[in-house]
Amino acid sequence: xxxxxxxxxxxxxxxxxxxxxxxxxxxxxxxxxxxxxxxxxxxxxxxxxxxxxxxxxxxxxxxxxxxxxxxxxxxxxxxxxxxxxxxxxxxxxxxxxxxxxxxxxxxxxxxxxxxxxxxxxxxxxxxxxxxxxxxxxxxxxxxxxxxxxxxxxxxxxxxxxx
Amino acid sequence: xxxxxxxxxxxxxxxxxxxxxxxxxxxxxxxxxxxxxxxxxxxxxxxxxxxxxxxxxxxxxxxxxxxxxxxxxxxxxxxxxxxxxxxxxxxxxxxxxxxxxxxxxxxxxxxxxxxxxxxxxxxxxxxxxxxxxxxxxxxxxxxxxxxxxxxxxxxxxxxx
Numbered sequence: 001x002x003x004x005x006x007x008x009x010x011x012x013x014x015x016x017x018x019x020x021x022x023x024x025x026x027x028x029x030x031x032x033x034x035x036x037x038x039x040x041x042x043x044x045x046x047x048x049x050x051x052x053x054x055x056x057x058x059x060x061x062x063x064x065x066x067x068x069x070x071x072x073x074x075x076x077x078x079x080x081x082x083x084x085x086x087x088x089x090x091x092x093x094x095x096x097x098x099x100x101x102x103x104x105x106x107x108x109x110x111x112x113x114x115x116x117x118x119x120x121x122x123x124x125x126x127x128x129x130x131x132x133x134x135x136x137x138x139x140x141x142x143x144x145x146x147x148x149x150x151x152x153x154x155x156x157x158x159x160x161x162x
Numbered sequence: 163x164x165x166x167x168x169x170x171x172x173x174x175x176x177x178x179x180x181x182x183x184x185x186x187x188x189x190x191x192x193x194x195x196x197x198x199x200x201x202x203x204x205x206x207x208x209x210x211x212x213x214x215x216x217x218x219x220x221x222x223x224x225x226x227x228x229x230x231x232x233x234x235x236x237x238x239x240x241x242x243x244x245x246x247x248x249x250x251x252x253x254x255x256x257x258x259x260x261x262x263x264x265x266x267x268x269x270x271x272x273x274x275x276x277x278x279x280x281x282x283x284x285x286x287x288x289x290x291x292x293x294x295x296x297x298x299x300x301x302x303x304x305x306x307x308x309x310x311x312x313x314x315x316x317x318x319x320x321x322x
Contacts, residue, residue: 025317031308032198036309040203046225053226061217067210147198153195157188 009016018085021084027078034078039145047112049121049138051130059122081129099151106144113137166250175248187248194241198312201234202305205273209298212280221281221288226275227278235270258318262311269304272297 008014017023027140045068047053083090090096113121117134124130130138146159151158169175178186204227211219223255246253253259280294290298 031312032195032313033306034307035195035199036202036206036305038203039199040206043200043203044305046206053223056219056223060216063218064207065288067206067215098178134238146199149195153192153272154184154188157184 001093002088005091008084008087014084014087017081022087023081026087027081031075031078031082034071034074035149038068038075039071039149041065041068041071042145043142046138046142049130049134050142051135054127054129057126058124062118062122089155093159095151095155099148099155102144102147102151106141106148109137109140109144113141163251163254166254169247169250170252172247178248179242190241190244193237194245197234197237197239198309199234199243200230201238202309204228204230204234205269205305206302208281209273209276209302212276212298213295214290217288221286221290224281231273252318253315256315256318258311258315262308262315265304265308265311269301269308272301272304276301 009018041064044053044056045058045065047057048061068154113134117137121130123133169202178190181187208227208231210216210222211224276294276297279297280290
């Protein structure tokens with residue numbers, strides 16, 4: 001894995017991108033903005049699935065999801081740039097792989113919601129309490145996204161052996 | 163200035179930055195990010211609705227989100243105060259720090275004005291007024307500036 005990282009870093013594209021000294025801080029800023037969009041939009045849906053915000057119909061909250069997905073895409077794109085520029089920081093890091101794992105969990109959870117629970121959720125009364133399965137899915141999503149944030153922010157500090 | 167210098171060089175700063183534990187500086191930094199995610203995330207959702215995204219959502223139903231704004235703000239403020247102490251002398255002369263603080267103050271003020279005008283005012287229309295929309299857009303722009311300024315400060319750190 002670290003050999004692969006070294007190879008990526010030796011490619012002209014990696015060198016050229018990392019050579020643009022402004023690109024890293026710009027990507028970091030965008031990564032933070034995307035994070036707020038994602039946690040804001042997805043978080044509201046998650047809390048409603050958990051039974052809070054009664055009176056807010058799930059189908060209406062869901063129309064905000066393209067903005068949360070937009071935030072995720074911003075972060076996926078900027079994250080990919082970090083990875084191309086400095087792969088050795090990530091590919092050898094258990095914390096970074098944990099972050100990836102939590103993203104997979106959050107994505108699988110969202111897919112499960114969309115394929116199994118979305119139809120009943122969308123037709124629910126605005127004031128209705130949610131069934132246990134939706135509460136679990138909402139809590140799982142919220143936990144996973146904050147775990148992703150935690151792993152990302154703690155990446156330079158966790159498991160560095162000091 | 164001597165006061166800020168003494169904060170930055172205090173035993174507290176030395177302990178927080180010098181400790182090998184992940185529960186000191188890294189955790190304060192992470193809490194600052196968690197606070198931001200809750201505060202700006204909730205503001206983002208409210209102001210998107212004011213900007214007529216997801217317009218089927220009744221505006222008043224968003225009121226509970228303000229609790230999250232204040233929780234996120236409290237987490238960011240407390241962790242931010244600790245982070246400030248560790249770099250007090252550097253930050254007090256750093257224009258980027260003042261840009262960040264001014265943006266946050268203005269974003270919060272505009273957010274409160276939007277809340278009063280478009281959300282809690284009796285008879286506030288579900289189709290928000292142009293003034294409310296402009297304020298919501300400005301507030302989101304200011305949060306963006308605050309985030310960028312905060313990120314840039316990490317690059318303008320002089321060595322302690």
